[in-house]
Amino acid sequence: GESVGLHLPTLSVQEGDNSIINCAYSNSASDYFIWYKQESGKGPQFIIDIRSNMDKRQGQRVTVLLNKTVKHLSLQIAATQPGDSAVYFCANSGTYKYIFGTGTRLKVLA
Amino acid sequence: SQTIHQWPATLVQPVGSPLSLECTVEGTSNPNLYWYRQAAGRGLQLLFYSVGIGQISSEVPQNLSASRPQDRQFILSSKKLLLSDSGFYLCACIRGSATNEKLFFGSGTQLSVL
Numbered sequence: 001g002e003s004v005g006l007h008l009p010t011l012s013v014q015e016g017d018n019s020i021i022n023c024a025y026s027n028s029a030s031d032y033f034i035w036y037k038q039e040s041g042k043g044p045q046f047i048i049d050i051r052s053n054m055d056k057r058q059g060q061r062v063t064v065l066l067n068k069t070v071k072h073l074s075l076q077i078a079a080t081q082p083g084d085s086a087v088y089f090c091a092n093s094g095t096y097k098y099i100f101g102t103g104t105r106l107k108v109l110a
Numbered sequence: 111s112q113t114i115h116q117w118p119a120t121l122v123q124p125v126g127s128p129l130s131l132e133c134t135v136e137g138t139s140n141p142n143l144y145w146y147r148q149a150a151g152r153g154l155q156l157l158f159y160s161v162g163i164g165q166i167s168s169e170v171p172q173n174l175s176a177s178r179p180q181d182r183q184f185i186l187s188s189k190k191l192l193l194s195d196s197g198f199y200l201c202a203c204i205r206g207s208a209t210n211e212k213l214f215f216g217s218g219t220q221l222s223v224l
Contacts, residue, residue: 008151034212043200043215044154089154091213096142096161097169098213100154 008087010105019077023090023101028071030092030099035064035075038087038103047075047088082108112137114216116201122222129174129188131219133201136182141203143184144213145176148198160184196223 013019025033031052036044050057050064050073057064063076073090085108090101113136123129135141145157156169158176166176173192177185184201201216 008153032211036215041198041218041220043202043218046212046214049212096167097144097156097159100156103153 008103008105010107012107012109013080014109015080015082017080019075019080019084019106021075021077021088021104021106023073023075023104025071025073025090025092025099025101027092027094027099028068030094032093033064033066033073034091034098035062035073036089036091037084038089040086044089077106080106080108082110084108112141112203112205112214114201114203114214116199116216116219118219119217120220120222122224123191125193125223126190129186129191129195129221131186131199131201131221133184133186133216134182135184135203138182138203138205140181141205143178144202145184145186146200146202146215148200148218150197154200158186191223193223196221 034049035047037047038044048059048062048064050066052068055066061078065074075088077084085106087103087105089103091098115134142161144159146154147157148154157174159167160178163178163181174188199219199221202213204211204213
């Protein structure tokens with residue numbers, strides 16, 4: 001279910017390193033998954049999505065991995081940049097609605 | 111491509127006052143529409159969603175209500191605001207009535223109830 005009441009965990013990464021953000025989901029019937037990036041004071045922005053018939057999908061500097069066996073989703077950001085600092089949310093599809101994960105705050109250290 | 115308009119961007123309201131936040135969508139027809147709330151530093155809480163005109167599903171019982179008077183218009187209302195209603199309110203849509211499609215978000219309204 002949704003974990004809206006929890007404070008966001010933080011991941012601190014050195015600029016230039018790779019970042020890995022993890023997400024667990026509970027709805028085994030979900031067949032569509034999305035990662036969002038939210039900068040302070042703005043609405044979430046779509047990053048990348050993946051359907052359940054795939055286990056990996058790559059975009060520009062980002063890769064999403066899906067492990068349906070353990071219901072785990074991860075977002076990998078290559079060569080992390082200061083502009084990547086934001087909160088990242090995973091979401092999986094339900095009936096007419098999307099279920100969001102807790103979110104992870106990514107801090108990029110200079 | 112679709113565009114979501116939300117206004118106002120910032121709102122300060124006294125406790126007990128009414129609320130009306132409006133969201134309109136351009137570039138798509140018959141969208142699924144959503145209202146989310148986000149407390150500072152926390153996750154996204156789904157408040158309401160609508161799959162068509164006049165159809166509203168409520169996810170969390172509270173003193174808020176939603177209406178969809180037109181296909182691409184979604185309104186969030188309250189008759190009397192509480193302090194706990196403060197937060198960042200986000201309207202979102204899925205284009206058409208497709209499932210397994212991207213959820214697009216508006217720019218949000220930061221509501222402070224004092």
